[in-house]
Each structure stands twice: as C-alpha cells, then as structure tokens.
Amino acid sequence: MIYVKNLTKIFGDHVAVNHLNFDIQPGDVVGFLGPNGAGKSTTMKMLTGFITPDDGEILIDDLSIFDDPKKIKQKIGYLPEGAPAYGDMTPLQFLNFIAAIRGLKGDLKRQRISHVINKIDLQSVLDKPIDNLSKGFKRRVGLAQALLHDPQILILDEPTDGLDPNQKHQVRELIQNLAKDKIVIISTHILEEVTALCNRVMIIAAGQMKFNGTPKELIAKSKYHNAITLHLSYPSDTSGFLDVPGILEILPDRANGKVTLIIQPGYDILHEVNKHIHERKLPVDTLFVEQGRLDQVFREMTQGAEV
Numbered sequence: 563m564i565y566v567k568n569l570t571k572i573f574g575d576h577v578a579v580n581h582l583n584f585d586i587q588p589g590d591v592v593g594f595l596g597p598n599g600a601g602k603s604t605t606m607k608m609l610t611g612f613i614t615p616d617d618g619e620i621l622i623d624d625l626s627i628f629d630d631p632k633k634i635k636q637k638i639g640y641l642p643e644g645a646p647a648y649g650d651m652t653p654l655q656f657l658n659f660i661a662a663i664r665g666l667k668g669d670l671k672r673q674r675i676s677h678v679i680n681k682i683d684l685q686s687v688l689d690k691p692i693d694n695l696s697k698g699f700k701r702r703v704g705l706a707q708a709l710l711h712d713p714q715i716l717i718l719d720e721p722t723d724g725l726d727p728n729q730k731h732q733v734r735e736l737i738q739n740l741a742k743d744k745i746v747i748i749s750t751h752i753l754e755e756v757t758a759l760c761n762r763v764m765i766i767a768a769g770q771m772k773f774n775g776t777p778k779e780l781i782a783k784s785k786y787h788n789a790i791t792l793h794l795s796y797p798s799d800t801s802g803f804l805d806v807p808g809i810l811e812i813l814p815d816r817a818n819g820k821v822t823l824i825i826q827p828g829y830d831i832l833h834e835v836n837k838h839i840h841e842r843k844l845p846v847d848t849l850f851v852e853q854g855r856l857d858q859v860f861r862e863m864t865q866g867a868e869v
C-alpha cells in the first residue's frame with residue numbers, strides 16, 4: 563500500500579506539488595492526470611525516491627521513503643519521462659546492466675530478460691544503440707527495464723507516449739494482464755486510457771488534488787452525464803424542448819446536425835423527450851443518452867490552474 567500525506571515539492575519560489583494526500587491499495591490501477599506542468603512527474607519522482615520531498619510523508623508498505631529508500635526502490639519499477647539514459651548501449655546491454663543493478667543473477671536473470679524482451683517485442687532492435695532507435699522503441703526499452711524485476715509497484719510516466727496505435731494497444735493489454743495484486747500508477751494525457759485501464763483516477767492541477775475517485779464518479783461529474791443527443795435529418799426548431807421539465811439547456815451542433823439536451827441531475831426524462839419529438843413531429847433519426855464527456859470535465863476541473 564502507498565500512503566502519501568502532505569507531499570510537497572518546491573523549486574525556487576515555485577510550489578510544484580502542494581500538500582498532496584492520497585493512498586493507493588494493492589490491485590489499484592491509477593490514472594494520474596493533469597495539464598502540462600501540473601506536477602505529475604515531480605510526484606512520481608518523489609514516490610520512486612528519485613527526488614526528495616520538501617515536506618510531507620510517503621509510506622510504502624509501512625516503509626518510509628526517508629528511512630528506507632533502498633528497500634522501497636526494490637519494490638518499484640519506474641518508467642521516467644523521455645528516453646532511457648545510456649543511449650550508447652544496445653537494449654540487450656542496457657537490460658543486462660539494469661538486471662545486474664537489480665541484483666538478478668544466473669538463470670533468473672536470463673529468464674527475466676528474455677521474458678521482457680518477448681513481452682515488449684524488442685527482438686528486432688536488441689543490437690542497435692538506444693540512441694539510434696525510434697521514439698516508440700526507446701519508450702519500449704524503458705518499459706522493459708521497469709518490468710525487469712517483476713515489481714509489486716509500477717510507476718509509469720506516460721507509458722504510451724510516442725507509440726503507434728498497435729503498440730499503444732499492446733502496452734495497454736500488458737498493463738491489464740499484470741498480476742491483479744500489483745499497484746500501477748500511469749500518468750497520461752490520453753483520457754480514454756483512463757476509462758480503458760484504470761479503476762482510480764487522480765487529477766492534479768498546479769500541484770493540488772482536484773479529483774480522486776473512480777472513472778465512473780469522474781464521468782458522472784460531467785454536465786453531459788445523462789444528456790440526450792439527437793440527430794436531426796434536416797434542420798428544425800428544437801427550442802420547444804426547454805418547456806420539458808428537467809431540460810436545462812439545448813446545445814446545437816449544426817455542423818453534424820445534432821442537438822444535445824442537458825438534463826438536470828436526478829431527472830429521468832427520456833419518455834418525455836420521446837413524447838415531445840412525436841408531438842412536434844421532429845425529424846429525429848437517432849437518439850442516445852450520453853455517459854458524460856471526460857474532456858469537458860477535465861477542462862472544468864483544471865482550468866484557471868495553469869502554471
């Protein structure tokens with residue numbers, strides 16, 4: 563379990579991470595979201611012992627990052643932003659080097675190296691210098707080293723950044739197929755990745771926690787949650803919908819011939835909407851109820867917090 567209290571990091575006079583509090587249980591796959599500069603990478607670097615907090619506490623399985631950094635590092639696999647260091651090494655040399663640092667030896671070392679090479683599909687680039695690899699392959703080498711010692715906790719800073727769509731899919735599958743008792747923390751700018759992979763979401767902006775809950779709870783905060791979107795076969799006057807109790811707003815999307823009805827929370831008015839469509843003979847050819855829009859709820863939670 564990860565327990566974080568009042569975690570703070572200050573660079574000069576800039577508070578990059580501002581009194582964050584959260585805990586993460588085994589089995590949690592956490593999507594860590596926030597705009598550029600929100601403090602995600604800084605938080606991840608503190609969790610991995612890469613940089614030291616200025617204030618606060620981090621406990622991992624009851625070990626303190628201040629008192630037991632070495633034991634904590636053994637529990638964690640970390641994929642930092644960007645490309646792996648030691649670009650003059652080949653992926654095979656790099657994985658051997660990391661395996662030795664991680665204390666892997668003999669058969670176990672060979673097995674683990676071969677396992678991650680297969681899992682991450684690195685066979686075709688094993689003998690090329692990392693510096694000469696494409697961005698996607700550099701990312702994959704980074705991911706391979708994070709998985710090498712089969713850690714209980716994986717901290718992945720934008721794991722799918724720079725990967726092509728097939729590789730993105732493969733990395734997501736890999737994360738989904740990890741042992742169910744591991745902790746995985748993924749920072750990402752791809753909101754769909756959160757609904758596809760995570761059972762928890764944390765959103766930070768300007769170093770502060772804005773949301774900590776399930777993807778379902780997050781999407782329920784969208785003003786589009788339970789909104790009804792209609793497609794009209796030709797333009798028509800839809801202003802009469804405002805007479806239906808529970809409809810707060812009508813948002814036309816003229817380019818696509820769609821109209822979205824924003825519903826007051828707690829109202830269930832699909833029946834009333836259908837009735838209104840028939841009474842007014844509106845040319846509606848499709849109608850669906852929206853779950854919510856993550857991009858809109860993310861914008862609302864983070865806007866005004868730019869650094």
Ligand SMILES: Nc1ncnc2c1ncn2[C@@H]1O[C@H](COP(=O)(O)OP(=O)(O)OP(=O)(O)O)[C@@H](O)[C@H]1O
Pocket residue numbers: 573576578596597598599600601602603604605869
């Ligand atoms: N070593 C450093 N020295 C000074 N300022 C830093 C340092 N590292 C990060 N910062 C600043 O701290 C803030 C948080 O940066 P951080 O990299 O954690 O954001 P992020 O949420 O990961 O952003 P992105 O999505 O762009 O990767 C930024 O304003 C950044 O410029």
